[in-house]
Amino acid sequence: MPVTAASAPLRVVIAEDTVLLREGLRRVLGDAGLEVAGTAADAERLLQLTRTLQPDVVLVDIRMPPTQTTEGLQAARQIRQQWPGTAVVVLSQHVETELLFELLADDPRGVGYVLKERVADIAQFTDAIRRVAAGESVIDPEVVSRLVARPRRGSPLETLTERERDVLALMAEGRSNQAIAGQLWMSPKTVETHVGAIFSKLRLTPAAEDHRRVLAVLAFLRH
Amino acid sequence: MSRRWQAALTAAAVAAVTGLVVVTYVPGPPEPLIGTISQAAVGLAFLLAGIAAWRRWPSSRLGLLFTITGYLWLLPSVARLPYALPFTIGNLMAPVYGAALAHLGLAWPTGRLRSRFEAGVVIADYAWNIGQSFVSMFFWNPRTNCSPGCPANLLMVDGSKSAENVLGVISAPVGLALTGIVLVLIVRHWQAARGWSRRAMVPLLWIAPAICALSVTQTVAENISLPFFNSRVGNLVLFGYAPLILLAGPALFVASTLLARTARGAVGTAIVDLESGAPPGRLRDALARALGDSTLQLAFRLPDGSGYLDTAGQAVDPARPGPGRAVTPVAESGDAVLIHDDGLEHEPQLVRLTAAAASMALEHSRLQAEVQAQLEQVSASRARIVEAGDDARRRLERDLHDGAQQRLVTLSLALGMARNRATGADPELESLLESATKEAREAIVELRELARGIHPAVLTETGLAGAIQALVERSPVATTITAVPAGRFPAPVEATAYFVVSEALTNVAKHAAARNAQVAIRKLATRVVVEVSDDGAGGAAPDAGSGLRGLADRVASVGGSLRIDSPPGCGTRLEAEIPCP
Numbered sequence: 119m120p121v122t123a124a125s126a127p128l129r130v131v132i133a134e135d136t137v138l139l140r141e142g143l144r145r146v147l148g149d150a151g152l153e154v155a156g157t158a159a160d161a162e163r164l165l166q167l168t169r170t171l172q173p174d175v176v177l178v179d180i181r182m183p184p185t186q187t188t189e190g191l192q193a194a195r196q197i198r199q200q201w202p203g204t205a206v207v208v209l210s211q212h213v214e215t216e217l218l219f220e221l222l223a224d225d226p227r228g229v230g231y232v233l234k235e236r237v238a239d240i241a242q243f244t245d246a247i248r249r250v251a252a253g254e255s256v257i258d259p260e261v262v263s264r265l266v267a268r269p270r271r272g273s274p275l276e277t278l279t280e281r282e283r284d285v286l287a288l289m290a291e292g293r294s295n296q297a298i299a300g301q302l303w304m305s306p307k308t309v310e311t312h313v314g315a316i317f318s319k320l321r322l323t324p325a326a327e328d329h330r331r332v333l334a335v336l337a338f339l340r341h
Numbered sequence: 342m343s344r345r346w347q348a349a350l351t352a353a354a355v356a357a358v359t360g361l362v363v364v365t366y367v368p369g370p371p372e373p374l375i376g377t378i379s380q381a382a383v384g385l386a387f388l389l390a391g392i393a394a395w396r397r398w399p400s401s402r403l404g405l406l407f408t409i410t411g412y413l414w415l416l417p418s419v420a421r422l423p424y425a426l427p428f429t430i431g432n433l434m435a436p437v438y439g440a441a442l443a444h445l446g447l448a449w450p451t452g453r454l455r456s457r458f459e460a461g462v463v464i465a466d467y468a469w470n471i472g473q474s475f476v477s478m479f480f481w482n483p484r485t486n487c488s489p490g491c492p493a494n495l496l497m498v499d500g501s502k503s504a505e506n507v508l509g510v511i512s513a514p515v516g517l518a519l520t521g522i523v524l525v526l527i528v529r530h531w532q533a534a535r536g537w538s539r540r541a542m543v544p545l546l547w548i549a550p551a552i553c554a555l556s557v558t559q560t561v562a563e564n565i566s567l568p569f570f571n572s573r574v575g576n577l578v579l580f581g582y583a584p585l586i587l588l589a590g591p592a593l594f595v596a597s598t599l600l601a602r603t604a605r606g607a608v609g610t611a612i613v614d615l616e617s618g619a620p621p622g623r624l625r626d627a628l629a630r631a632l633g634d635s636t637l638q639l640a641f642r643l644p645d646g647s648g649y650l651d652t653a654g655q656a657v658d659p660a661r662p663g664p665g666r667a668v669t670p671v672a673e674s675g676d677a678v679l680i681h682d683d684g685l686e687h688e689p690q691l692v693r694l695t696a697a698a699a700s701m702a703l704e705h706s707r708l709q710a711e712v713q714a715q716l717e718q719v720s721a722s723r724a725r726i727v728e729a730g731d732d733a734r735r736r737l738e739r740d741l742h743d744g745a746q747q748r749l750v751t752l753s754l755a756l757g758m759a760r761n762r763a764t765g766a767d768p769e770l771e772s773l774l775e776s777a778t779k780e781a782r783e784a785i786v787e788l789r790e791l792a793r794g795i796h797p798a799v800l801t802e803t804g805l806a807g808a809i810q811a812l813v814e815r816s817p818v819a820t821t822i823t824a825v826p827a828g829r830f831p832a833p834v835e836a837t838a839y840f841v842v843s844e845a846l847t848n849v850a851k852h853a854a855a856r857n858a859q860v861a862i863r864k865l866a867t868r869v870v871v872e873v874s875d876d877g878a879g880g881a882a883p884d885a886g887s888g889l890r891g892l893a894d895r896v897a898s899v900g901g902s903l904r905i906d907s908p909p910g911c912g913t914r915l916e917a918e919i920p921c922p
Contacts, residue, residue, distance in 0.1 A: 136747040142754040149761070186739060187802045211742060211789055214799045215814065216807025234746075235785040238753035238778045240761055264814065271819040271857050340810070 127153040128251050131171060133164035133178040133190065134209070143177065143237065150244040159183070161193035168197050173204055175251045179234075180210045180217065191217055195224060202228075205250045209234050213261055215340055222255070222336070226292070226329045230256035255292035255332045262290040265339040274320050275339075282319070285312040290335045294328050347392060354388035354411065361418045375581040380418060383587045387411030390591035397598070398687055401452035406445045410590065413438035428492035429478070436474050439556055440466040442590065443523045446549050447530075450541035450597060451687055459526060466519050473512045480508055509564040516560050524553045535665065536634035536682025540604075544596035548589040555586045601688045607631035608691070612698040617709060622652040624702050628679075628695060638680040639671075639699065649678065671699045720900065724833065727898040731796070731836050738796035746788050753781035800839050804829045808839050809860060816846045818875070820858040830869065833899050834921045838862060838871045841903075841917045844892045845873035853877025853913055864921070868901070871917040880909040892917075 130152050134140040137159075144154045155171045158164040160183045168176060176197060180190040194206040205228035208221060218231045230250040236258060237243050246256045266287050270276065278286065281302075288298045295313065299306045317324045320338055325331040358381050388411035395404025413434065420431025444463045447454055454460045478496040527549045531542040562579055569575040611627035625639040640649040640657045649657050659668045659678045667683035669692050679699060685692055760774040792798070800808035806825045813820045829835070842860055849858045855877030863870045881889065882905075893903040901919040 136743075136751065139747055139751040139754065142751055142758070146754060146758055149758070181742065186743065187798075211746060211792075212799060213789070214807065214811035216799055216803045216810055220803070234750045235753060235782045237750060238757040238782055240757045268814060269817060269819045340814075 127151055128175055128248065129153045129155045129171065129173040130247065131156045131158065131164065131167045131173040131176045133158040133161065133176060133182065133193070135159045135179065135182045146237070146240055147177075147244065147247070150240060152244065152247065161189040164193050165196065168201055168204055172201065175205045175207060175247055177207050177209065177247065180208055180212070188217065191221055194221060194229075198224060198229065204228075205253070206230065207232055207247055207250050207256070209237075210258075213258075213264055215261065215265065215336075218257065218261060219336070219340070222333060226255040226332050228253050228255075230292075231258055231261065232256065233258045233260055249292070254294070255329050257291045257332065257336070259287070259291055262287050262336075262339075265290065265336070268339070277319050278316060282312050282316050285309060286316050286335060286339075289313070289316075289331055290339060292328065292332050347396065350392050350395075350408070351389075354385060354392070357388065357412065357415050358385045361415055364418050364421045373577055373581050375577065379581060379584045380415070383584055383590075384411050384415040386588050386591035387414060390594040393598075394594050398452065401687060402448060403445070403450075403452040403594075406441065406448060406452065407591070407594065410438055410441040410445055413441050414587070423492055425492040425495050428483075429495040432481070432483075432494070433474050433478055433496070436470045437467070440470045442552060442587075443519070445590065446523060446527050446545060446552075449527075449530075449545050449593070450538065450684060455530070462519075462522060462526065466523070469515060469519060473508075473515070477508050477512065513560055513564040517557060520553050520556050520560075524549055534682075534684065536636045536684060537632055537688070538665075538682050538684025540600060540633045541597055541684055541687075544593050544600070548593050551586055551589055555583055558583070601691050604632055604688075604691055605694050608695050608698050612702055615702055617705065619702075619706070620652075621703065621706070624699060624706075625652045628699060632681070632685065632691075632695065634682050634685070636666075636682060640678050640680060642676045651680070669696050671696050671703065677703055720898075723898045724900070727895065728833055731832070734796040735801060738792045738798060741788060741792040741795070742798070746785060746792070749781055749785045749788065753778055753785065756781055797839065800835055801832075805835050805838055805862065808835075809842055809862065812839070812842055812846055813860060816858065817850045818846070818853075818855050818858050820846065820849075820860060823859055823861040825860070825862045826864040826869075828864075830864075830921055834869055834919050837896060837899050837901065837919050838869055838917070840895055841871045841892060841915070842873055844888055845915050848881065848888060849873070849875045849877060849913070852881065853879075855912065867920060867922065869919045869921045871919065872914070874912060874914040876912045878909070879907045879911045879913050881905060881907040881913045881915075 130147055132140055132143050132147070132154060134143060134157070140157050140159070144157060147154050155173050156167040158167055161178075164176060164178060167173070176194070178190040178194050180188055182189045182193075191208060194208050197204055197206055207230035209232055210217065211234055212218075213233065221229060221231055228250055230246055232243070232246055236246070250256050266275075266283060275283075284302060285298055288301060293301070295306055295309045298304070299309045302309070304312075314324065316322075322334050322338060325334055361381055361384065362377060387407050391404050391406075391408030391411055393404075394401070394407050398404065417431045417435040419427040420429075420435075422428065422431075440463070443466050444454075447459050447463060454463060475496070478494060479498040480501070481494055482497060482501075483491040483494050527542075527545060531539065531546050534542050559579065562575075567575075608628065608631040611631040615624060615627050621639055621641070625637060628639070629635055629637040638651040638653075638657060640651040640659065642649055649659055651657050657680060659675075659680065662668045662680050665683055666680055667686050669679045669681065671677040671679055677699070679696060681692075685695075756774055756778045760771060760778060763771045763774055765771075797808050797811065799811050804827075806827055809822060809825050813822055830838075842862075846858065846860075849855050853875045855875035858873065858875040861870075861872045863872075889903075889905060896903045896917045896919065899919055901917055904916045904918075905913070906916070907913040
């Protein structure tokens with residue numbers, strides 16, 4: 119994953135079949151200092167643009183013509199396999215985790231799964247794009263919080279403290295220890311302690327890399 | 342035969358027998374009582390059998406043959422009258438009934454003789470009996486045999502005993518040979534007969550040898566002088582008791598009547614016992630058993646009218662049923678026919694009953710098939726209605742997603758941009774935009790939930806496993822999936838399975854007060870089994886709420902079944918079986 123120099127703006131390709139939304143996104147991202155290198159209305163055009171433009175990130179709606187089902191998702195997976203230099207942010211209407219896992223299963227690095235309504239919070243949204251471009255995984259907080267809030271019986275999750283739950287949720291969202299520390303106003307050391315405690319309580323093998331951690335934690339939450 | 346004829350014939354029969362009894366008591370040589378009784382009994386039995394047979398088979402000669410035999414049997418009794426003419430005629434006609442008996446045996450059971458040869462045998466038998474009786478009368482001197490006072494033999498030419506003896510030695514073997522031929526022919530008739538005819542021949546097979554034995558014994562006794570036959574007791578046995586064997590002749594008629602009556606009963610029973618919806622082959626088998634006719638065929642006209650096929654799948658031609666076979670249409674339309682042994686033709690009642698029974702059974706299966714077809718039609722249309730409903734919901738969900746939802750997302754994006762611009766410039770506007778953004782987001786979430794409720798996109802897009810996972814994730818009761826097949830199934834199967842789990846989990850959350858629930862979906866050879874169980878209060882009744890009722894209807898729409906096991910206090914277990922190849 120090439121780390122983009124601070125000077126050069128991120129180059130983004132947008133794939134969205136609704137014209138108004140597509141143009142809106144173009145303006146928002148432009149205003150936020152990203153370079154929108156191209157836009158596509160369907161998956162085929164997106165793949166063409168990705169090949170020719172080699173963007174840093176593509177922003178893709180899951181549902182697109184012609185079948186309006188999961189073309190965007192398939193295109194995203196293909197892009198991650200064929201052009202590892204291009205990160206993908208998938209815009210979804212689904213809070214269900216099935217498609218999320220389909221997307222993350224290959225390799226969660228440089229992959230984002232963001233609910234569509236997130237675009238209203240422009241700062242958070244562009245932050246997600248930047249993080250994905252930097253090789254992180256980004257999972258929508260709404261999706262994660264639903265998973266964490268699921269009722270369970272006899273699960274080791276019930277033994278976590280409130281704080282540990284917060285840390286767990288942020289791990290599931292793809293945050294690094296650094297980011298978690300920043301968000302929860304803790305020292306990185308404390309975060310590490312919490313992470314260690316969580317892993318041992320959940321009886322998970324501690325994973326050093328963030329992307330492995332995301333998968334492990336999500337898989338645990340899902341089952 | 343009209344009632345008047347019947348009455349007349351019956352009167353004639355009674356008169357003939359009365360005549361015989363009266364004749365016995367005219368002054369003359371004493372006659373043992375048993376002789377009179379057997380004479381009268383056999384004669385009357387033949388005459389009555391004749392009337393009954395005539396009535397039962399009006400077009401057959403059997404009635405006539407029985408009647409003729411009866412009169413030929415009674416006629417010789419006129420010899421008891423003390424006059425020369427009746428005495429001569431009576432003695433002349435004495436052996437002729439034997440030829441009539443042979444005729445009857447060979448014509449059984451149809452009344453027709455089977456070939457020219459057999460007709461020849463019968464004619465020869467009559468001719469021989471009359472002829473040899475005539476010739477022997479020329480040499481028979483009554484004075485030497487019976488007590489003095491006998492009337493004269495008007496035909497006598499030579500009264501010497503020696504001529505008579507010589508004649509007897511010649512004629513006896515011929516008579517025996519003819520009897521033998523008749524017996525052999527009857528046995529061969531039985532062997533050749535199939536189906537009903539064979540059944541009808543069986544009683545004759547017992548009766549014919551008995552009568553032949555009597556005839557042989559009498560012939561031997563008349564021609565060979567054995568001490569026993571010449572004794573008073575021997576005479577009594579041979580000509581007093583033994584003729585009662587001839588009652589077997591009328592018994593033949595009684596037996597055949599009973600046989601037909603039993604068969605009629607058997608046909609009725611066969612139809613009653615035939616399970617409903619049995620294929621025509623079973624009907625044929627049942628009728629064949631009842632009629633004792635293994636050759637019975639039940640054939641149907643092909644839909645294109647090109648011919649007939651029997652239940653064994655063989656082509657048959659009712660216009661040419663083959664030798665010894667007859668055709669009876671089962672229904673007036675001629676769409677179905679019975680092809681059977683032609684011996685059955687002589688039991689028209691039995692044939693009519695069989696055809697009517699077959700017709701009823703076929704009509705019954707036809708109606709049943711019609712009801713079945715209607716039911717299938719209704720089931721199919723119900724499945725189509727449900728499927729159309731599913732399609733409509735799928736479209737509605739897509740329209741919501743592509744239309745309103747996208748617009749709301751675009752709107753909230755615009756609001757976000759506006760808020761960015763307003764930041765720092767106008768705090769009041771900023772807070773207004775913020776609350777507008779929040780409202781828009783709420784609207785998106787609500788719309789998403791609404792669309793999901795209308796149709797779960799995840800089911801169409803990823804299949805049962807993902808959709809069930811999604812249901813479990815949002816269930817407010819701790820729910821685990823113990824099994825779910827990964828593959829895809831036909832849309833109605835997936836939709837129904839999803840609906841079952843969705844409704845069941847909703848019920849668990851609403852009514853069961855359960856701590857845990859489990860979902861298991863298994864693919865078996867021909868069906869998908871969906872099972873949702875909980876550890877809650879139980880006591881769910883299928884007819885209590887419309888939820889379970891609707892669920893059962895939904896499962897039934899794809900030909901599946903729903904079982905609910907919910908004892909109070911012991912949780913609820915709901916199992917749906919959905920047909921799936």
